[in-house]
Amino acid sequence: LIYGNAYAQIIRNGRGDVLGLYPLMPDKMKVDRDEKNRLIYIYSRYDEANPNLKEQGEIVLYADEVLHIPGLGFDGLVGYSPIALAKNAIGISIACEEYGASFFGNNANPSGVLEHPGVIKNPDKLRDAWHRAYGGKNSHKVAVLEEGVKFTPISIPNNEAQFLETRKFQIEEIARMYRVPLHMIGDLDHATFSNVEHLSLDFVKYSLDPWIVRWEQSLQKALLSDSEKGQYFVKFNVDGLLRGDYASRMQGYATARQNGWMSANDIRELEDMNMISEEEGGNLYLCNGSFTKLIDAGKFAEKIKEETDNG
Secondary structure, eight states: OOSSSEEEEEEOTTTEEEEEEEEEEGEEEEEOOOOTEEEEEEEEOOOOOOOOOOOEEEEEEEEGEEEEEEEEOOSEEEEEOOHHHHHHHHHHHHHHHHHHHHHHHHOOOOOEEEEEEOOOOOOOHHHHHHHHHHHHHGTTTTTOOTOEEEEEOOOOOOOHHHHHHHHHHHHHHHOOOOOOOGGGGGGTTOTTTTTHHHHHHHHIIIHHHHHHHHHHHHHHHHHHHHHHHHOOOOOOOOHHHHHHHHHHHHHHHHHHHHHHHHOOHHHHHHHOOOOGGGTTTTTTTOOOOOOOOOHHHHHHHHHHHHHHHOO
């Protein structure tokens, strides 16, 4: 989610069975093609902090040796980093934070200009003396100015610069990068009792699902053999995140039970309840007796018509 790619070296035994995954840092990985047009992964083990390490160098891994989960990309090799693509939005947010820290670090006093009627031989000395005397925690002290020096504030007030509005918008911008609903990061301005549940469902459907599909497809492609792909599949279970309120769940269970595609034990398992024994009918699949096939309904109508015509 940060780099746009996830890599792990696949550890196999002599028969090719997967024994484990060794995570690899995305910023040290380069993806390319060799002279035979095969996909190769070049992993750098250079460590600038420890230049004397003996294990430094580059390791070349082939596609069957690497689990690669890419994000959005256009070259067929790697995904792009959402952080890099949204660097301007993040930069504005960082600038707002730094400005706010500086502003309140000076006790919310605006900066300005010290004006002198004559020529100042050492302006840096005057500025430093002003900061020591009236900057930071001393900003509310009464200033004593000599020799015609005048202080003129020049900063734009925060309400005119829309400081708070800008910070709030940048939070929304960063949340929008990953399609995270604002109520999940503590912004409840647009959240109501009726829409929070649907916003949470949207988060699973539109934010998590695209990444979950990437994980499922990449794991199945890289870790399962050809024979195993016909027997097994990778699936993330997000049913717990999709559970609605109690009344909605019970209504859904009732529909499933009446239409015969869920048993009592199927429902109790989803609700983390103890199973009912088979003797008590816990595994029975039932449906309403009034249901009939459409073709049978037509035959029944024809039969009634014939009996009516025959008196």
